[in-house]
Amino acid sequence: MSATKPHRLTAADPRIEKLERHVQALMTELHQARYEQRREALTDALTGLGNGQALKDAFIQAQEAAATGAIPPALLLVNLDGFRTLKNSAGHAAADQVLVTVAMRIRSAVRENDVVTRLGGDEFAVLLPATAQNRATAVGNRILAALEPNIDLGNNSIRCSASVGLRTAEPHHSIEDILQEADLAMEESKDEGRNKLRVFDPGTLHARLLQRQIVGELREAIRSDQLVLYYQPIVELATGRIEGCEALVRWKHPLHGLIMPDQFIPVAEATGLIAELGRWVLRAAVGQLRRWRDAPATAHQDFSMRINVSAADLQSLEFVDDVSEALADAGLTPASLVLELTESAIIRNNELDRYTLASLHRLGVGLEIDDFGAGYSSMGYLRKLPVDRVKVDRQFVKDLGKDPSQLDFLAAVQQVIRSCGLEGIWEGIETAEQAEALRSIGCASGQGYYFGRPLPEAEFTEQLARQVVWPA
Known part of the structure; x- marks a missing residue:
């Protein structure tokens, strides 16, 4: 019996056409899946x-x-103002609704070929692409204008402004470079009051960068005993007896020598390092007072x-506990410590400030307004604050003896206090x-170079040991 010949498929065979359509469909599905995956x-x-x-x-x-x-691209970095506060008060769902609305408004304010992205958070x-700085500035301002109308959240509505930083790309820029520099411009906008557009400035x-370097070095200084305290006496005018001393921090930099506080305190305040610095000063100062009281040569000086x-x-919920613990560790009574606060620090009169001041007052530490008269000079708030003392700014004393009417004016200030x-x-x-x-008009206490300049611990201790009256 002869073998059966296999059936050969031809190009015209409908099974070939069906197979080709099936393969084509699979390829289309695969391409679509890859596209969707890439899009996601x-x-x-x-x-x-x-x-x-x-x-x-x-x-x-x-x-x-x-x-x-082509013209280099430009980058606008948009960061919402006060979004964290909104999220904490309104909740996550409302915050997400705000982000979606903001995204739509930004998209509507830009050009068709501009690429709008969300980098995370707010x-x-x-x-x-191919956009000069002046044109990019116009787009950025359109975005700010688009964000101005209130956003409806159902039960209420909120206004959500933004701070914008602009950077035009240079040939050497990576995405990381341009993001960092646009971010610096955006931070400048926030520092200047928010709801603004700022262009990157190389300065x-x-x-x-210098600030970040200082912050890193200052943080290391706190941990490695590069900080030192200088002490300046506060004297009872009628007797010349020392009634207190002010601890003033200095930075003994390993390369730059002694750095004064006006060069690093503002950086510490701007970067949030001031709390850590303040804790160091607090503990170092009360520890030194304990040592003076324990040493036979200085034990007679009670200040x-x-x-x-x-x-x-x-604004720190832990600050009162920090003060209490530092005093307890040093074995000192709260009356041994006086905290000096600037007018600008306490004039805000918000709830947390009032709570902290009241808690410190109950603890029993002294509270003093520093540099009184240099800022707001409002006498009305003196009665309302739980403070004990006012340190009058040096500008009131410097003209004493030059202007005949100055002493009468100081007597009036003293009477109000x-x-x-x-x-x-x-x-x-x-x-x-x-x-x-000042003594003749009833002023009780004074501080200044006449009584003594700020001195490091060893020199101040030597003066304490041999002086009863200040100046000697």
Whole structure:
């Protein structure tokens, strides 16, 4: 019996056509799946905008185009103002609704080929391909205008402004470079009052990098005993007896030598390091007072320690406990410590400040308004604050002896302070004549170079051991 010949498929066979259609369908599905996967990888799930990877891809393309002669791209970095407070008060669902609305408004304010992305949280970035700085500025201002109307949250509505930083790309820029520099410009906007657009300034980069270097070195200084305290006496004018000393921090930098506080305190305040610095000063100062009281050569000198307190300290829930623990560890009574606060730190009169001041008052430490008269100079709030003392700014004393009417004016200031039930300490006393004039109008206490300049611990201890009256 002969073998059966196999059936051969021809191009016209309908089974071939069916197989080809099936393969084509599978390829289309695979292509679509890959497209969807790629799209999801480049999309922010909440807002539907592009994400950080989409921004990076668009930036690389724009930079490649610039390398062949196109105008360089520009980047707008948009950060919402007060979003964390909104999220804490309104909740996550409302915050997400705000982000979605903001995304839609930014998209509506830009051009069709601009790439709008969300980088996370409340931060958005807009890449503007082939765009000059003035044109990018116009787009940024349109975004700010688009965000002005209130956002309806159902039961209420909120206004959500933003701070915007603009940076035009340079040939050497990576996405990380331009983001960092746009971020610096955006931070400048926040520092200047928010709801503004700021263009990157190279000088800002240098200043911020220097600030970061100082912060890193200062943090190390706190941990490695590079900080030292200098002490300046506060004297009872009628007797010359020392009634207190003010602890003033200095930084003994290993390369730059002794750095004065006006060079690093503002940086510490601006970067949040002031609380850690303040804790170091607190513990070092009360520890030194304990050593003076224990040493036979200085035990006869019974005076209080004065330290400066920042506005950030009043906003810290832990500050009262820090003070209490430092005194307990040193074995000192609360009356041994006086905290000096600037007018600007306490004039805000918010709930947390009032709570902290009241708690410190109950604890029993002294509270003193420092540099009184240099700022707000409002006499009305003196009666309302739980403070014991007022340190009058040195500007009131410097003209004493030059202007015949100055002494009468100071007598009036002293009377107001006394009528509020407070003690007055007068700063900036540099001569015996100034000290005598203030004593003659009933001023009780003074501080200044006439009595002594700020001295390091060893020299101040030596003076304590041999002096009873200040100046000697």
